[in-house]
Amino acid sequence: MQVNMLQSVADPEMIETLPGLTALIRDELAPQVVDIDVNGTYPGAFLHRLGAIGGFGALVSPQSGGTGRGLKNALQVIEDVSKQCVSTGFVVWAQHACACYLQNSSNPALRSDILPLIASGVALGGTGQSNAMKSRAAIEENRLKAMRVEGGYVVNGTLPWVSNIGLDHYFHVGADVAGETGLLVVLVKGDSPGLTLNQNAHFIAMEGTNTFACQFKEVFVADDRVVVHPHEFARFRARTKPAFVLMQMGMGLGLVDACVSMMKRSNKTHAHVNCYLDDQVGDIEAALLAARAASYRLADKIDSEAGVDCERESIALRLLGSELSLKASNSAMLHLGAKGYLVNNAAQRRVREAYFVAIVTPAIKHLRKELHDIDSGCQVCSA
Ligand SMILES: Cc1cc2nc3c(=O)[nH]c(=O)nc-3n(C[C@H](O)[C@H](O)[C@H](O)COP(=O)(O)OP(=O)(O)OC[C@H]3O[C@@H](n4cnc5c(N)ncnc54)[C@H](O)[C@@H]3O)c2cc1C
Known part of the structure; x- marks a missing residue:
């Protein structure tokens, strides 16, 4: 089995998202990504360990067993996992989405009985x-x-x-x-x-x-x-929807980052012919860095400015994440060529993962409908 830790497309001064996360992904997740993809193995043990180091605690207050590190931290955990495997990044997102709803519930029993189990990864959901x-x-x-x-x-x-x-x-x-x-x-x-x-x-x-x-x-x-x-739903929705949607950017950012790394590696030997492809690595990387910066900024804004309406911004960014995922994975596949067609090569897996980023709710068509409804003053959007 080929184990390939990807070089991340990141600011070299960026600090680790969570102490122990890089090692956990390298040692526990990277070796099983082909098994997850080809055999459908559920990475339960990895998820429990991720919870134990605080990987699900970002949106949860310390009183309920969380780390309280905030939305940007949740997004970054999902992004780091998705650099290896979007399937696992998606279940990490699902766990955060569950925690986010419980943290924002007005029901104290949920926050005291169940939320600590979800925040620590003792229970999954x-x-x-x-x-x-x-x-x-x-x-x-x-x-x-x-x-x-x-x-x-x-x-x-x-x-x-x-x-x-x-x-x-x-x-x-x-x-x-x-x-x-x-x-x-x-x-x-x-x-x-x-x-x-x-x-x-x-x-x-x-x-x-x-x-x-x-x-x-x-x-x-x-x-x-x-x-x-x-x-209670209308106020709850306003508190949770932007975070619920924006966290999905973690899947797109991680996937695009991995595609950029693949394209760079391919260019070491095939730049003379890869340069004829439509989407070049420099353009994808610039779009990735811009999308990442915008996502982190919006995450901080959602956390710090309670009550500010960030719905349109989160929907628009999430749409960009889907479109960029499709473009980057398509280009990475074309860069890799026949090698990318091998069962254990990440390029073809990234293409399939990118389509999931684009179809999981809210899908591209759903996001475009919501943007249309918001911009045209239509009131149907209350999800
Ligand atoms: C692998 C995977 C994991 C998912 N995980 C979750 C999750 O954790 N939580 C969650 O809420 N949603 C989940 N979804 C649903 C996803 O977010 C979409 O809502 C779903 O794929 C339908 O969206 P659509 O845009 O394709 O539907 P549309 O194109 O708008 O409509 C298609 C309609 O057909 C229905 N449909 C199509 N095929 C089937 C089928 N085989 N059985 C029953 N109905 C069908 C759909 O439900 C939908 O009503 C998952 C989907 C997939 C493929």
């Missing part, structure tokens, strides 16, 4: 929010319906794909409640009575993400597992 997010943007119907009952809600419906989950994992989902305009968001555990996890689909690039279809049949969710009640 994800987010089943794609469908709800698309329904709020008037792209598709919400597939989950909830009914208020004594002491909680009963949830019914099916989500076709939720990643980083399993019987002992947690994830949050958004459900419509009859008569309410806001969304109900609840946290469920994979072994909840009435919930069935089915793994009957197989994926390219993302088979190692533990992705399941989730069928809810009369699943009772007690009040102490409610992340937000419908009447």
Whole structure:
């Protein structure tokens, strides 16, 4: 198996994102990226170790077991992991997205009982929010319906794909409640009575993400597992959506960084012919550095200026990240040529990963719709 730690396209003075992260990625993740890609191995042990060094604590306050290092730190952890493997970067994002929702919940039971487990990586989890997010943007119907009952809600419906989950994992989902305009968001555990996890689909690039279809049949969710009640949703959404979307830039930045490194290596021997390709490494690298700087700036702004509306900016940057990922991976593949076609070569894996960055919610088409809706003053976007 070929193990190739990539040289990062970074400011040489940049300090390590998290003490121990570089060594953990080099020793625990890099050796298994081909296995993750080809055999769909779920990197559970790596995720637990990442949690143990604080890799999931950035958005969580120290009172709930986090590091409180902030959104930029979360983004950088996802970016560092994605430089090796976007499939793993995606599940790291999912865990952060789960932590972000729990940290911003007004429910103290979630913050004291479950959040410390997620922040430390003792428990793993994800987010089943794609469908709800698309329904709020008037792209598709919400597939989950909830009914208020004594002491909680009963949830019914099916989500076709939720990643980083399993019987002992947690994830949050958004459900419509009859008569309410806001969304109900609840946290469920994979072994909840009435919930069935089915793994009957197989994926390219993302088979190692533990992705399941989730069928809810009369699943009772007690009040102490409610992340937000419908009447709280609008304010909750404003607090969480820019971070939820911007963190996905970590996948794109890490992937593009890896593509730039591949192109540079190829140019050591093939620059005389690579120079005829459309997208040259200098242009991709300049775009990467600009996108990275803009992402870090926006992360700091979201953290420091609570209440400032950063939604449009985060959507626009996320779109740029998808477009750049497609361009960079396409060019890296063309630079590598036949070598890039080998099963264990990262170039073809990067092409498949880039398409995931571009299609996972919010996908390119979704982002463009939301930008159109915001710019034209249309009010449908409330995901
Ligand atoms: C590997 C992988 C991991 C994912 N992980 C998550 C996750 O962790 N959390 C999460 O919320 N979402 C997850 N998704 C869903 C993803 O974010 C998108 O929402 C989803 O791919 C549909 O978006 P779309 O733009 O393709 O849909 P559109 O093009 O807008 O519509 C396609 C429609 O067809 C439906 N559809 C297509 N194929 C199937 C199928 N086989 N079974 C059922 N319905 C189908 C889609 O749900 C959708 O309604 C994952 C998707 C993939 C492929």
